[in-house]
Amino acid sequence: MYDDLLDEIKNVYKENQKKRRDAISIFASGYFSRAQANEQRLWSKLYDDTPLGPKVHNGIRNYVLKTSVRCAYCQDRIFHNANFNIDHVLPSAIFPQFTFTPQNLVAACVTCNAIKKETNFYTATSCMSQYPLANYSWGSFHPKLHLYNDHIRMIFIHTNHFAVRAFMGKSPEGVNLCKNFLKEVTEFTTKSPANPSIAHAVDSLQNFISSYAIQPGTNLQNILNQLIKYV
Numbered sequence: 001m002y003d004d005l006l007d008e009i010k011n012v013y014k015e016n017q018k019k020r021r022d023a024i025s026i027f028a029s030g031y032f033s034r035a036q037a038n039e040q041r042l043w044s045k046l047y048d049d050t051p052l053g054p055k056v057h058n059g060i061r062n063y064v065l066k067t068s069v070r071c072a073y074c075q076d077r078i079f080h081n082a083n084f085n086i087d088h089v090l091p092s093a094i095f096p097q098f099t100f101t102p103q104n105l106v107a108a109c110v111t112c113n114a115i116k117k118e119t120n121f122y123t124a125t126s127c128m129s130q131y132p133l134a135n136y137s138w139g140s141f142h143p144k145l146h147l148y149n150d151h152i153r154m155i156f157i158h159t160n161h162f163a164v165r166a167f168m169g170k171s172p173e174g175v176n177l178c179k180n181f182l183k184e185v186t187e188f189t190t191k192s193p194a195n196p197s198i199a200h201a202v203d204s205l206q207n208f209i210s211s212y213a214i215q216p217g218t219n220l221q222n223i224l225n226q227l228i229k230y231v
């Protein structure tokens with residue numbers, strides 16, 4: 001399961017640097033075993049474990065980038081090595097045993113990665129020692145084991161004065177990811193200052209409501225309450 005990942009890690013050195021390739025492979029395998037033994041915080045420990053740790057990290061980034069052209073959650077394009085974060089689908093703080101499991105590593109844009117943090121959207125529990133397969137009842141869309149287009153419909157419109165991004169679940173798993181996570185991505189994208197026109201609409205509506213002394217609970221007030229979320 002780890003072979004392709006290890007190959008990519010070895011590839012941070014050239015083909016003829018056999019000793020270095022062997023050494024980094026043994027070093028990385030040691031981390032994989034420690035993860036399987038549930039050691040905590042290995043992701044950051046690896047990064048700080050110079051000189052080989054950051055190189056392993058780079059190898060993992062290359063591995064993830066090879067299989068990702070879009071953010072696993074919002075589908076933003078990933079153009080190069082610098083504009084994505086490695087995301088642990090099952091968060092490594094809760095599932096240390098899957099810190100380096102290839103199926104658990106996806107590319108996420110900086111926004112999605114920051115919003116998701118250490119949230120577990122899935123039915124998987126921290127006591128599992130084997131990574132669940134695609135046919136497991138995940139409960140929510142899994143970006144590496146499910147097909148995005150089978151589960152989520154996405155729309156993204158961006159003009160000079162307006163940006164809106166919306167997601168709709170096409171399956172129960174897709175609906176759950178929208179409810180638990182993508183809703184926040186929508187709110188983040190739609191919030192001002194990306195949308196000065198919404199801020200302007202809120203100002204006008206507030207003025208109108210106060211000048212006519214419109215009471216809470218009316219339709220107009222409800223529309224305002226919805227719009228305010230995006231300002």
Ligand SMILES: [Zn+2]
Nearest residue numbers: 071074109112
């Ligand atoms: Zn994203």
